[in-house]
Structures are given as structure tokens and as C-alpha cells.
Amino acid sequence: MDHPALLERIAAEVAPLVGTGTPAGYIPALAGVDPRSFGMAVATLDGTVHGVGDWRVPFSTQSITKVFTLALVLAHGGDSVWERVGREPSGNPFNSLVQLEYENGIPRNPFINAGALVVTDRLQTWTGDASSELLEFLRRESGNPDLAFDPDVAGSESDHGDRNAALAHFMASYGNISNPVPTLLDHYFWQCSITASCADLALAARFLARHGLLADGSRLLTRSEAKQVNAVMLTCGTYDAAGEFAYRVGLPGKSGVGGGIVAVVPGHGTLCVWSPGLDERGNSVAGVAALDRFTTLTGLSVF
Numbered sequence: 516m517d518h519p520a521l522l523e524r525i526a527a528e529v530a531p532l533v534g535t536g537t538p539a540g541y542i543p544a545l546a547g548v549d550p551r552s553f554g555m556a557v558a559t560l561d562g563t564v565h566g567v568g569d570w571r572v573p574f575s576t577q578s579i580t581k582v583f584t585l586a587l588v589l590a591h592g593g594d595s596v597w598e599r600v601g602r603e604p605s606g607n608p609f610n611s612l613v614q615l616e617y618e619n620g621i622p623r624n625p626f627i628n629a630g631a632l633v634v635t636d637r638l639q640t641w642t643g644d645a646s647s648e649l650l651e652f653l654r655r656e657s658g659n660p661d662l663a664f665d666p667d668v669a670g671s672e673s674d675h676g677d678r679n680a681a682l683a684h685f686m687a688s689y690g691n692i693s694n695p696v697p698t699l700l701d702h703y704f705w706q707c708s709i710t711a712s713c714a715d716l717a718l719a720a721r722f723l724a725r726h727g728l729l730a731d732g733s734r735l736l737t738r739s740e741a742k743q744v745n746a747v748m749l750t751c752g753t754y755d756a757a758g759e760f761a762y763r764v765g766l767p768g769k770s771g772v773g774g775g776i777v778a779v780v781p782g783h784g785t786l787c788v789w790s791p792g793l794d795e796r797g798n799s800v801a802g803v804a805a806l807d808r809f810t811t812l813t814g815l816s817v818f
């Protein structure tokens with residue numbers, strides 16, 4: 516497949532959408548990003564990566580990191596994490612508190628904020644330094660030693676982190692958080708602040724297309740665990756619009772409020788697209804459209 520020509524075509528087709536939508540404003544450090552940015556990268560199983568537009572420009576990964584922390588937790592502790600977090604779509608906004616009380620402090624899935632806090636709590640217990648473990652993993656798998664936390668974004672999230680603090684304290688009251696809440700929140704905010712480009716993220720996510728195998732051929736996840744992570748991405752990875760995303764794109768995907776989306780074509784490769792303008796559910800407008808065009812033009816989807 517001629518990926519460079521395909522990517523150029525997709526970029527041209529979605530160009531009218533770039534700059535539409537609204538960059539996330541509730542984290543002030545994200546609000547300053549150029550809304551006209553657009554990048555897309557495709558990585559194949561062997562690590563070849565092609566891109567278009569701003570595909571090498573680092574952006575705030577935000578909730579995309581939730582996929583990687585889940586994978587690291589499954590690798591450390593196997594299935595035990597599923598006693599503390601569910602795997603059903605929430606049908607509620609990603610930072611909602613209301614469902615947690617009805618469901619006794621067990622979040623619906625690992626990709627809403629409450630679920631991600633539980634997963635980061637597990638990683639912190641097992642490693643003693645969850646955010647550094649994640650950063651090192653991303654550096655290794657992307658082959659980019661320059662990936663870093665963004666202290667401005669982490670600080671901004673912490674300064675405006677009342678909702679996440681409420682979620683964490685609430686779950687702690689049900690015994691579903693093991694570490695001190697301030698420590699957990701620090702690691703969660705650092706995790707969300709990691710900046711990486713479309714190329715970096717497409718490369719780092721390849722283990723999900725390689726049925727659990729890392730770049731060096733060693734195994735992070737069993738084949739079955741890789742299937743499970745992809746399945747949860749498909750059903751829960753794009754906020755309360757996962758049904759619409761599955762309908763349009765037909766791939767496991769995880770979005771973040773920085774405007775990035777990572778998608779996986781199991782057995783073929785990975786995609787990452789970035790454009791900061793978000794729709795009302797929090798997904799990148801041009802990003803979803805670009806992935807929609809990719810699967811429509813190539814026929815590469817899980818369906």
C-alpha cells in the first residue's frame with residue numbers, strides 16, 4: 516500500500532475540518548495550542564512509519580496514555596485489575612462522578628478518568644513510580660529518548676484538578692485506591708502531561724497490532740490480553756462516542772483531550788492522528804474524519 520500518497524489524499528480531504536471544533540479549555544495550558552495543527556502517521560508491524568502534516572510535532576497525549584498504563588498493569592498483575600475496574604462503556608462523560616456512587620466505587624472502564632486513576636494506582640503499587648515507568652516504556656517503544664513530561668501541563672492539571680481529586684477520594688472511601696490520593700494524583704497528572712508526536716505514538720502502540728509483542732520481539736501481553744485491550748478500546752476508548760467511532764472508523768481507538776487519537780489495525784499496523792479542535796464529546800473533529808477516510812479508502816478495519 517502506498518501510505519505516503521494515501522496520507523496526502525486524506526489530509527487534503529479533511530483540510531476543511533482542521534480548525535473546526537474547540538481545543539480543550541478546561542486545562543488552561545492546553546488552550547494555547549494552534550487549532551490549525553493536523554498530523555497523521557501510520558506505522559507498520561516492522562516499525563516503518565509514514566506521516567503527513569504535523570506528524571512529528573509533539574502534542575499533549577492526555578488520555579491516550581490510559582491505554583499504555585492499562586497494558587503495563589496487565590503485564591504486571593494479569594487479570595486482577597478487573598476486580599477493581601469494569602469494562603463496559605459508561606455512557607457518561609469521562610469525568611463523571613454520578614455512576615461511581617451507584618456502582619460502589621468501581622469505575623465502569625479503565626478509560627474514563629475514574630478507571631484510569633484505579634489503573635495508575637495499581638501501577639504505582641507495583642512499580643513505586645507509575646509515571647516514570649510509563650514514560651520509559653513510551654521512550655523505548657517509540658525509539659525516541661526525548662519524550663518527556665510537560666511540567667506546565669502537569670501543573671495546570673493539578674491547579675484545576677478538583678474533579679479528578681474528587682473521583683480519587685471518592686473511590687478511596689470505597690477502598691478502591693491503595694496509595695495516598697495526593698501521590699496518585701501527581702502520577703496521574705504527570706502521566707497525562709507526556710508530550711509525543713503522531714509518529715512516536717503510532718510506533719509505541721505497535722504491540723497492540725502485534726498481538727502483544729514489543730518492538731524487540733519480547734512479549735508484553737499474551738495474545739488474549741492484547742485482544743482484550745483492543746476490545747476495550749473499541750467499546751470505551753473514545754468517551755461516550757465510542758459507538759459512533761466504531762460505526763465510522765471500525766477500529767479500536769483511544770482519544771485524548773489534547774486532540775490525538777491512536778487506532779489499531781490488529782495484524783497490520785497502527786495509526787495516530789492529531790488535530791486539537793474537539794467535538795462536544797471530546798474527540799478530535801478532523802482526527803475522527805481522517806481515520807474514517809483511512810478505513811473507508813483501504814477497507815482495513817476489524818469488520
Ligand code: GLU
Pocket residue numbers: 576577578579609610628672679707770771772773
Ligand atoms: N488529563 C485529563 C483529565 O484528567 C485527561 C482527559 C482526557 O484526555 O480524556 O481530565
